[in-house]
Amino acid sequence: xxxxxxxxxxxxxxxxxxxxxxxxxxxxxxxxxxxxxxxxxxxxxxxxxxxxxxxxxxxxxxxxxxxxxxxxxxxxxxxxxxxxxxxxxxxxxxxxxxxxxxxxxxxxxxxxxxxxxxxxxxxxxxxxxxxxxxxxxxxxxxxxxxxxxxxxxxxxxxxxxxxxxxxxxxxxxxxxxxxxxxxxxxxxxxxxxxxxxxxxxxxxxxxxxxxxxxxxxxxxxxxxxxxxxxxxxxxxxxxxxxxxxxxxxxxxxxxxxxxxxxxxxxxxxxxxxxxxxxxxxxxxxxxxxxxxxxxxxxxxxxxxxxxxxxxxxxxxxxxxxxxxxxxxxxxxxxxxxxxxxxxxxxxxxxxxxxxxxxxxxxxxxxxxxxxxxxxxxxxxxxxxxxxxxxxxxxxxxxxxxxxxxxxxxxxxxxxxxxxxxxxxxxxxxxxxxxxxxxxxxxxxxxxxxxxxxxxxxxxxxxxxxxxxxxxxxxxxxxxxxxxxxxxxxxxxxxxxxxxxxxxxxxxxxxxxxxxxxxxxxxxxxxxxxxxxxxxxxxxxxxxxxxxxxxxxxxxxxxxxxxxxxxxxxxxxxxxxxxxxxxxxxxxxxxxxxxxxxx
Amino acid sequence: xxxxxxxxxxxxxxxxxxxxxxxxxxxxxxxxxxxxxxxxxxxxxxxxxxxxxxxxxxxxxxxxxxxxxxxxxxxxxxxxxxxxxxxxxxxxxxxxxxxxxxxxxxxxxxxxxxxxxxxxxxxxxxxxxxxxxxxxxxxxxxxxxxxxxxxxxxxxxxxxxxxxxxxxxxxxxxxxxxxxxxxxxxxxxxxxxxxxxxxxxxxxxxxxxxxxxxxxxxxxxxxxxxxxxxxxxx
Ligand SMILES: Cc1cc2nc3c(=O)[nH]c(=O)nc-3n(C[C@H](O)[C@H](O)[C@H](O)COP(=O)(O)O)c2cc1C
Ligand code: SF4
Ligand code: SF4
Numbered sequence: 001x002x003x004x005x006x007x008x009x010x011x012x013x014x015x016x017x018x019x020x021x022x023x024x025x026x027x028x029x030x031x032x033x034x035x036x037x038x039x040x041x042x043x044x045x046x047x048x049x050x051x052x053x054x055x056x057x058x059x060x061x062x063x064x065x066x067x068x069x070x071x072x073x074x075x076x077x078x079x080x081x082x083x084x085x086x087x088x089x090x091x092x093x094x095x096x097x098x099x100x101x102x103x104x105x106x107x108x109x110x111x112x113x114x115x116x117x118x119x120x121x122x123x124x125x126x127x128x129x130x131x132x133x134x135x136x137x138x139x140x141x142x143x144x145x146x147x148x149x150x151x152x153x154x155x156x157x158x159x160x161x162x163x164x165x166x167x168x169x170x171x172x173x174x175x176x177x178x179x180x181x182x183x184x185x186x187x188x189x190x191x192x193x194x195x196x197x198x199x200x201x202x203x204x205x206x207x208x209x210x211x212x213x214x215x216x217x218x219x220x221x222x223x224x225x226x227x228x229x230x231x232x233x234x235x236x237x238x239x240x241x242x243x244x245x246x247x248x249x250x251x252x253x254x255x256x257x258x259x260x261x262x263x264x265x266x267x268x269x270x271x272x273x274x275x276x277x278x279x280x281x282x283x284x285x286x287x288x289x290x291x292x293x294x295x296x297x298x299x300x301x302x303x304x305x306x307x308x309x310x311x312x313x314x315x316x317x318x319x320x321x322x323x324x325x326x327x328x329x330x331x332x333x334x335x336x337x338x339x340x341x342x343x344x345x346x347x348x349x350x351x352x353x354x355x356x357x358x359x360x361x362x363x364x365x366x367x368x369x370x371x372x373x374x375x376x377x378x379x380x381x382x383x384x385x386x387x388x389x390x391x392x393x394x395x396x397x398x399x400x401x402x403x404x405x406x407x408x409x410x411x412x413x414x415x416x417x418x419x420x421x422x423x424x425x426x427x428x429x430x431x432x433x434x435x436x437x438x439x440x441x442x443x444x445x446x447x448x449x450x451x452x453x454x455x456x457x458x459x460x461x462x463x464x465x466x467x468x469x470x471x472x473x474x475x476x477x478x479x480x481x482x483x484x485x486x487x488x489x490x491x492x493x494x495x496x497x498x499x500x501x502x503x504x505x506x507x508x509x510x511x512x513x514x515x516x517x518x519x520x521x522x523x524x525x526x527x528x529x530x531x532x533x534x535x536x537x538x539x540x541x542x543x544x545x546x547x548x549x550x551x552x553x554x555x556x557x558x559x560x561x562x563x564x565x566x567x568x569x570x571x572x573x574x575x576x577x578x579x580x581x582x583x584x585x586x587x588x589x590x591x592x593x594x595x596x597x598x
Numbered sequence: 599x600x601x602x603x604x605x606x607x608x609x610x611x612x613x614x615x616x617x618x619x620x621x622x623x624x625x626x627x628x629x630x631x632x633x634x635x636x637x638x639x640x641x642x643x644x645x646x647x648x649x650x651x652x653x654x655x656x657x658x659x660x661x662x663x664x665x666x667x668x669x670x671x672x673x674x675x676x677x678x679x680x681x682x683x684x685x686x687x688x689x690x691x692x693x694x695x696x697x698x699x700x701x702x703x704x705x706x707x708x709x710x711x712x713x714x715x716x717x718x719x720x721x722x723x724x725x726x727x728x729x730x731x732x733x734x735x736x737x738x739x740x741x742x743x744x745x746x747x748x749x750x751x752x753x754x755x756x757x758x759x760x761x762x763x764x765x766x767x768x769x770x771x772x773x774x775x776x777x778x779x780x781x782x783x784x785x786x787x788x789x790x791x792x793x794x795x796x797x798x799x800x801x802x803x804x805x806x807x808x809x810x811x812x813x814x815x816x817x818x819x820x821x822x823x824x825x826x827x828x829x830x831x832x
Contacts, residue, residue, distance in 0.1 A: 058770050356661065498771075502691055505772050513727075541652055
């Protein structure tokens with residue numbers, strides 16, 4: 001083992017900041033990160049072992065114990081559950097003979113829960129040894145488990161490839177794109193390389209000016225104007241500037257980037273190259289979530305094609321000094337690494353704990369250098385702005401929200417998938433577009449967004465009204481909103497919080513327990529008020545967006561669906577004044593062999 | 599430096615002056631204004647993890663230990679709304695650990711307990727969780743009692759041996775995160791380093807072995823004066 005681990009560490013130049021890559025390789029070779037390997041890494045990198053373990057234990061797809069020769073990671077997000085995840089999970093447990101979050105005695109099969117994997121349009125879905133299996137049914141589970149027992153290669157078990165590039169020999173995946181509506185920005189025809197050749201004729205400042213004029217705002221959720229971010233970064237004056245593309249796509253319900261990465265990687269990389277030019281950056285990094293590892297070889301190949309076309313590398317498009325290259329950094333399963341400063345920490349080989357701000361990443365980011373982080377969709381859109389014009393872009397959408405938006409729509413609708421729409425569409429129009437009727441609620445922007453009721457369906461999807469990173473979940477009339485959504489989402493945040501901020505760590509659990517109390521019919525009126533009051537603390541005190549929005553599922557449903565909560569309150573009392581004495585002393589009575597005298 | 603070169607700011611209606619680069623918390627401190635905090639410790643990059651030093655500037659909540667003070671800032675600190683929020687955070691820390699103060703060696707010198715007194719906490723508004731935690735007593739001079747650990751990160755940032763971290767976080771999230779001690783490194787700490795580690799910890803989670811109850815009741819740090827009063831007296 002020693003030699004193997006040494007070689008891996010050497011491959012990454014004994015560089016501590018490449019710890020993620022080192023651990024990813026070890027995990028791949030040993031199907032876990034054995035304790036001994038962690039010790040060797042610690043010694044070689046001159047770190048304490050608890051420090052190495054700190055990174056290992058943070059990420060869902062790193063494990064110190066073997067995860068099974070066949071490791072099944074079954075999505076447990078709300079939409080997966082809507083689509084029959086529980087039956088699939090039971091089928092796995094029955095066929096395999098072990099329960100979730102454990103491995104069979106012979107070490108052959110491990111079953112694991114996992115947060116959203118970006119497949120909401122084809123759930124239930126699981127990742128098995130890096131390969132995605134979609135639309136699972138109990139019958140399909142039986143076949144898969146038989147395959148495990150026969151020792152089949154996992155890729156042999158994919159019987160049918162998805163559409164588009166999913167069948168490319170470097171992807172070979174059963175995932176479907178489900179592109180339902182192509183819009184004028186992302187999905188319009190264009191000539192590869194033209195935009196890069198165009199900007200090579202402008203100065204970096206002119207390029208930034210064009211992006212500023214287009215009014216494009218970040219598509220990752222926060223909506224910060226992209227041109228302004230680039231300008232701030234240039235003014236920070238560091239020796240190096242880095243460009244990072246955020247492809248962590250972890251918000252439950254979003255999967256648009258999966259499709260861009262599969263069908264439009266050239267467009268995305270061109271956008272990165274243009275940004276690199278504008279920022280005078282030499283290195284761009286695509287931070288790719290582990291769940292999308294199955295696209296990585298294909299993306300590497302596209303990068304090579306770009307190098308062959310002289311659109312990446314040195315003297316790009318024949319322009320002296322236009323040097324820029326892109327590397328792909330794989331994550332290892334942590335939603336909070338989508339938060340830009342958590343992402344930087346992760347790229348530096350650490351636990352993905354968001355940083356305190358200031359300084360902002362544009363001032364001090366990756367390796368303490370000014371760093372621009374943009375979303376996949378933002379960077380892809382940039383290319384079309386250059387090719388057409390800022391005016392062309394601004395003519396679409398609304399005043400504050402220029403251009404188009406790619407929505408990932410899933411849940412109770414006929415046509416789940418991705419839709420490129422102009423900003424400004426109303427929820428009613430959207431529901432009609434996706435074939436949804438009898439809708440109880442729409443979760444706008446995923447769990448960190450808002451849950452709205454039908455009286456608000458005339459509102460428009462825009463930064464002015466209902467901003468969204470793109471996740472739209474349609475919740476039908478017959479769903480149990482609190483159990484299937486609010487509880488699921490709250491559990492998600494508890495699991496995914498980095499835990500550093502006291503309130504984000506503790507209050508999420510306290511809120512969940514109180515919600516459970518209400519759902520169990522044991523709540524009083526004051527419990528709802530406290531839930532709301534305490535939930536509001538979260539917004540005010542936590543360091544990053546995760547903690548600040550973690551109470552949103554509770555808060556926005558109390559605001560918009562209050563009768564649901566009220567209906568669960570069975571008493572007019574101010575507090576629960578009785579408790580079951582017999583039950584409370586049962587345990588101690590058992591041990592001392594007494595019968596309670598009541 | 600006279601006041602003309604300094605940064606002028608106002609906190610709780612008091613006009614104050616700061617050196618450039620000072621954080622709100624440091625600047626307030628040097629002007630005799632106490633901003634309650636738990637994870638901040640002088641000379642270490644502030645972890646910003648306890649979130650107690652929340653202040654309000656322009657209706658926005660900011661963390662005083664990590665935000666540099668700026669010219670003309672008008673800061674609200676000692677206002678009922680913020681103190682209520684801080685008290686709630688202190689209560690959260692009590693219910694999510696196992697803090698049995700009367701039996702704790704740090705009682706009277708504990709910053710968590712002292713803040714609870716300062717905010718006049720009677721009983722936490724949140725239900726106790728009584729989580730299962732653990733104790734690590736493998737090292738020669740110290741033991742680490744996770745029941746009392748509030749995961750403030752002070753030890754992670756400050757306790758080093760041969761430039762390596764003796765303490766680190768493990769796992770993540772609301773239910774699994776904890777702080778662990780590197781057994782190998784911790785066993786190499788000298789007696790002096792162990793005492794330092796204990797003093798860094800705001801609560802009784804890092805304790806020096808064979809020390810026990812050091813000073814009698816009445817002579818402990820927060821027995822007669824509340825936490826922060828040393829700053830306010832200046
Ligand atoms: C918990 C959390 C998760 C996030 N996840 C993502 C993500 O997966 N992808 C993304 O682009 N932005 C994500 N963001 C927003 C990023 O912090 C950042 O604002 C964004 O990447 C900037 O790109 P943009 O300006 O192009 O939108 C997340 C933010 C938070 C607080
Ligand atoms: S808010 Fe939550 S996720 Fe964000 S830094 Fe704080 S503890 Fe970590
Ligand atoms: S052991 Fe003490 S110093 Fe370290 S994190 Fe816990 S409470 Fe803070």
